[in-house]
Amino acid sequence: MTNSLFKNALNRVPQNTPPIWFMRQAGRYHSHYQNLKKNYSFEELCKNPNLAAETALGPINDFDFDVSILFSDILFPLEALGMSLKYDPGPIFSKFIDPSNVNELISVDDAILKLMFQADALKLTRELLPKDKSLIGFIGGPWTVASYGTGMNKGINYQGGINNKFIQELLENKIFPLLKKNIALQIESGAEVVMIFDTDASRIGNSIDYKKYSEFLYNELMLPFDNKVGYFAKHPFEYDFFTEKINSDGVSSISGIGVDHTQPICNWLNKTNRGFIQGNFNQNDLAKPLDEFKFALDKYIEPIINLSIEERAGWVCGLGHGILKTTPEENVKYFIKTIRETFK
Numbered sequence: 001m002t003n004s005l006f007k008n009a010l011n012r013v014p015q016n017t018p019p020i021w022f023m024r025q026a027g028r029y030h031s032h033y034q035n036l037k038k039n040y041s042f043e044e045l046c047k048n049p050n051l052a053a054e055t056a057l058g059p060i061n062d063f064d065f066d067v068s069i070l071f072s073d074i075l076f077p078l079e080a081l082g083m084s085l086k087y088d089p090g091p092i093f094s095k096f097i098d099p100s101n102v103n104e105l106i107s108v109d110d111a112i113l114k115l116m117f118q119a120d121a122l123k124l125t126r127e128l129l130p131k132d133k134s135l136i137g138f139i140g141g142p143w144t145v146a147s148y149g150t151g152m153n154k155g156i157n158y159q160g161g162i163n164n165k166f167i168q169e170l171l172e173n174k175i176f177p178l179l180k181k182n183i184a185l186q187i188e189s190g191a192e193v194v195m196i197f198d199t200d201a202s203r204i205g206n207s208i209d210y211k212k213y214s215e216f217l218y219n220e221l222m223l224p225f226d227n228k229v230g231y232f233a234k235h236p237f238e239y240d241f242f243t244e245k246i247n248s249d250g251v252s253s254i255s256g257i258g259v260d261h262t263q264p265i266c267n268w269l270n271k272t273n274r275g276f277i278q279g280n281f282n283q284n285d286l287a288k289p290l291d292e293f294k295f296a297l298d299k300y301i302e303p304i305i306n307l308s309i310e311e312r313a314g315w316v317c318g319l320g321h322g323i324l325k326t327t328p329e330e331n332v333k334y335f336i337k338t339i340r341e342t343f344k
Contacts, residue, residue, distance in 0.1 A: 001126070002192060003066045003134040006316065009276045010193070010227075010255060014313040017343050019134070020336055021067035021278075023197070023232075023258075024322035025059040031329065032058030042087045046072050052121035053128055060133055063332050067134045067316075070122055070186065074140025074197060077178050078149045080114035081105040096151035099166050105174055112181040122189035137186030141198020141233065142175045142221070143213060149175075153200050162209050176220050183221060187228055193255050194229050196221065199321075201233040207240075214241035223253045230276065232258030234321065246272045261320030266303050269315060278316040286319065286335065287327040297335060301342055312343075 005019035027033055036045060036055060045051045056071040079085040082105050084094035097105065105111075118137070126135050140148075146167060147153045158164040162171075183194045196217070204213055218241070222229045231242060231254065239259075245252045256276030259268050261283070268277045285296035304312065317339050323332070 001129075001131045003132055006066055006134040006192075009314055009316045012274055012276075012314045014309040016309055017340055018312070018315045018317040019066035020317045020339060021065050021069065021136075022059075022319050022323045022332075023069075025063075025065055025069060026055050026071050027323060028325035029323055029327040029329065029332075030058060030062070032062060042073075042089070046076070046121075047117045049117055049120035049124050052117070053124035056121075056125045057128055060129065062329070063336055065133075065336070067136055068125060068129055070118060070125065070135075070137040070191065072118055072121065072138070074138070074145060075148055076115060076118075077111065077139070077145060077175075077182060080111040081108075081174060081178065082111075083149060091148065093149070093151075096156065097149045097170065102166070102170060102174075108174060108177045108181065111178050112185065115182055115185060118182070119185050119189040122186060122191055126190040134192050135190055136193045136195060137183075137189075137191030138195040138197055139179050139182050139186075141196050141201055141231075142171055142179055142217065143204060144198050144200040145179070146171055146175050147200045147203060152203065162204050162213060176216070180221055180224070183225060183229060187225060192228070194225070195258065196229060196231045198231065198233040198237070201237045202235065204237070207238055210238040211241050214238075218242070218245060218254070225253065227253050227255050227275075229253075230255040230257060230278065232278070235260050235262040243271050246275045256314065256316070258316075258318070259320070264303055265315060266307060266311075269307070269311060269313075272314065274314075276314045276316045278318050280318070280320040281335070283319040283321050283324055283327075286331050287324045288331075290328070290330060290334070293331050294334070297338060301338075305342060 003019055008015045009019055045055050052071040056068050059065055060068050075091050086092050158167050186194050204210055242257055246254055254275055258278035259280045261280045265280050281300050285293055
């Protein structure tokens with residue numbers, strides 16, 4: 001029960017046609033999602049496993065993506081730890097974690113029990129998915145989760161950043177252990193791969209700290225799961241550590257990496273010899289009027305079509321980040337149709 005194109009990409013098997021999935025493919029741009037939101041809140045769609053499965057299947061049924069994604073949110077682990085979270089429409093916390101209240105967070109063992117709705121949602125999604133479609137899960141990157149939880153993404157400053165004693169202890173004692181359990185929960189429930197979406201990781205800020213953080217990520221959240229965890233961070237996060245691990249023969253346990261649109265996908269395929277490379281059409285171009293979007297897509301395809309199928313091995317076709325809410329459904333259909341017709 002997997003998509004053969006996706007399986008081949010994970011294993012770097014050369015093939016003509018890449019698998020396709022988008023970050024946030026079940027979301028606000030899609031009429032299926034909009035109709036569900038008329039009757040249910042975002043939290044209900046995520047936490048009711050039947051609704052989460054129905055939401056996740058919408059883009060599979062309407063656009064024929066190769067991969068379905070758990071419908072959830074990266075911030076629910078913070079809520080599970082005891083933070084008050086609501087969406088209106090974006091996430092709002094009643095207060096941030098700081099040194100004065102960090103001890104009020106509940107234990108990791110208790111917190112993971114509050115995320116069991118994800119396990120049920122994955123199982124139901126897998127039951128409803130066609131057998132030739134793959135299913136993946138995701139978590140937020142530890143730094144990104146900590147950044148949202150402490151308000152660093154809102155401008156609250158902790159001197160030293162990732163080297164700040166409070167931030168270090170929060171990551172090591174709460175965030176990393178809970179996310180590790182969250183990955184295990186999702187894999188046990190049917191996720192073929194769990195993506196780490198570390199969308200705020202560029203805030204870490206320098207090469208030494210990127211490497212230190214990447215090593216901890218690798219050892220704690222990737223190595224224990226035997227090639228079932230992938231990683232995405234926005235530019236200018238430095239991928240040097242991960243590309244070196246991917247290229248280490250017989251050593252890497254990274255399933256693959258997702259990349260944004262700031263560098264051509266060809267560059268990343270050339271830099272790596274194992275695992276998948278997911279991306280990386282500019283999501284802003286996908287939201288443009290049809291003629292402008294078509295022009296941008298042609299320019300995107302131009303260098304890739306000149307690669308051999310061996311050079312394209314590992315490519316999982318998608319966007320540089322999440323699909324925008326203003327994206328026309330017509331563009332999504334055209335994108336998928338064009339990629340499949342061009343690379344066949």
